[in-house]
Amino acid sequence: MAKPRNEIAVKRLFTNVYICMRCNAKVRSGKRDGIKCRKCNSKNMRLKNKDVKG
Numbered sequence: 040m041a042k043p044r045n046e047i048a049v050k051r052l053f054t055n056v057y058i059c060m061r062c063n064a065k066v067r068s069g070k071r072d073g074i075k076c077r078k079c080n081s082k083n084m085r086l087k088n089k090d091v092k093g
């Protein structure tokens with residue numbers, strides 16, 4: 040049985056969550072541009088989203 044609600048929950052959890060590629064810190068931000076890691080100030084951020092599968 041498909042559970043579309045689960046998909047929404049996952050989206051909520053992982054949307055706007057970014058991972059620093061330098062120190063793997065998790066940063067939540069609504070913006071897509073100019074996100075900086077608050078630990079190392081790196082701008083190398085990737086979406087947490089991509090981490091879910093695989």
Ligand SMILES: [Zn+2]
Nearest residue numbers: 059062076079
């Ligand atoms: Zn960092």
